[in-house]
Amino acid sequence: MxxxxxxxxxxxxxxxxxxxxxxxxxxxxxxxxxxxxxxxxxxxxxxxxxxxxxxxxxxxxxxxxxxxxSRLCPLCAWRYTMKNSYELSSILNLFYKRNPKSRFLFLTLTERNAPQGELKETLTEMNRSLYKLFKYKKVKKDLLGYVRSTEITVNRERKDYHQHVHVLLAVSSSYFKKGHYLSQNDWSILWQKARKLDYKPVVNIKIVSESEKDKSLVAGAKEVAKYQVKSSDYLTDDVEGDLEFLEELEKALFHKRQLSFGGEFKEIRKELKLEEREDDLxxxxxxxxxxxxxxxxxxxxxxxxxxxxxxxxxx
Ligand SMILES: [Zn+2]
Structure with a gap:
């Protein structure tokens, strides 16, 4: 009792x-x-x-x-966020120990909002394009590891979705050499090409400074690990609107990973057996x-x- x-x-x-x-x-x-x-x-x-x-x-x-x-369950999303943040810190710590000379970058890739009814397809294409971006020679040659997360915010007034990607990248120090370095503009051009857009997308690249590495990496891990969609975007007082957006989000996120890992990050994740515990909340x-x-x-x-x-x- x-x-x-x-x-x-x-x-x-x-x-x-x-x-x-x-x-x-x-x-x-x-x-x-x-x-x-x-x-x-x-x-x-x-x-x-x-x-x-x-x-x-x-x-x-x-x-x-x-x-x-369930991805959009507020209880589970909260547990996933804490879990992801813990996992990422363990991966980054070990990676950094093994590659003390490496540098970290935060990359945010955006594009025009997806209209209602097209979110699922848009997310699939976005992931595919990202995979392509990391295969480009200019990117690949200095890339050691990455983790990406997809975030979606609902625009209730316009009835569309702002889908964007956060990537935490680890590069070798040669990235800063002449002929290697990629400016914000370069990243934007590469993303436009990979994503096959007829406009120049807004891209943001931030280099983690050497002195702030520890602090910034924790902050970065949290940024990448955070909620895919905030529950306040689909749980409001406007029930009719909520149902409309929720239906689209459910469809779009079905069988999609929130995080994906590449390069050495992926290997370390395997080594730490984090993959096997993916669903232990x-x-x-x-x-x-x-x-x-x-x-x-x-x-x-x-x-x-x-x-x-x-x-x-x-x-
Ligand atoms: Zn749940």
């Missing part, structure tokens, strides 16, 4: 983890899927209903639950429970719809 304690789960910095808020959004999302008659709605509704934690000295540690793993820091199960107390919290919060469960 339900106890009298509501869930309070704090991170290392003392901030309360937003379980309750994410679960409330998850239920709105599930309701929308029912309205759209999307088959997985019943699964989504059950996402994260029962949370089992271990009570450790450092606070609660999630031990067991069931996540629906419970142990997001890659660590299985270290404490033996006997000595550590477990606590169970269950979603209680009447109080709209997680409440502890007592036998």
């Amino acid at each position: 339900f106890g009298d304690k509501v869930l309070i789960d704090k991170d290392k910095k003392g901030n309360t983890r937003p379980w309750k808020e994410k679960k409330i959004d998850n239920l709105t999302y599930a309701e929308y899927l029912y309205l759209l008659q999307v088959y997985k709605a019943t699964r989504v509704e059950k996402c994260g209903n029962i949370l089992t934690f271990k009570e450790t000295e450092k606070g609660l540690k999630l031990h067991q639950t069931w996540f629906c793993k 419970v142990h997001i820091d890659g660590k299985e429970d270290e404490e033996s199960s006997e000595s550590v107390k477990q606590v169970v919290y269950i979603w209680n719809n009447s109080v709209k919060n997680y409440v502890n469960w007592v036998d």
Whole structure:
């Protein structure tokens, strides 16, 4: 039966983890899927209903639950973001240790907004073009590794989508030599060619300075790892609009990866066995429970719809 304690789960910095808020959004999302008659709605509704934690000295540690793993599920998207950010930092750290002379670049590639009804196709083409871009000799010769993520923002007024790509690139120091270096304009020309556009796209390239490498890389990893689509873009007070955009986003993101890796980043990811744990949203820091199960107390919290919060469960 339900106890009298509501869930309070704090991170290392003392901030309360937003379980309750994410679960409330998850239920709105599930309701929308029912309205759209999307088959997985019943699964989504059950996402994260029962949370089992271990009570450790450092606070609660999630031990067991069931996540629906839907890209647009606010609960799962939140877990994916933390997981991606952790994964990327591990990859970048190891890469940097092995290639201390390498340099990092942040590249943002944009194009004109995709109209309603064309998002899926546009994203497929975009990924294909990106693959092509990295094969160009000018890019390839100094490229050591990359990770790309796709981000979509909804423009409600214009009823279209701003789809763009963030890439974190690692290049060898020869990139800065004469004849190797690519300016913002060069990148724009190359992207136009790869993407077969009849206009010059807006491209942004930022070089991570040597002195700020540590700080910027963490920030960059977070930027690349963040939400693919913010839930506030499709969960608003305007239900009719939400349903229209959500239907398009669901179709467009089906079977598409949020992150993809190339070069040495890809190899390190394999080496660290991160690929195998891709869908483990419970142990997001890659660590299985270290404490033996006997000595550590477990606590169970269950979603209680009447109080709209997680409440502890007592036998
Ligand atoms: Zn979920």
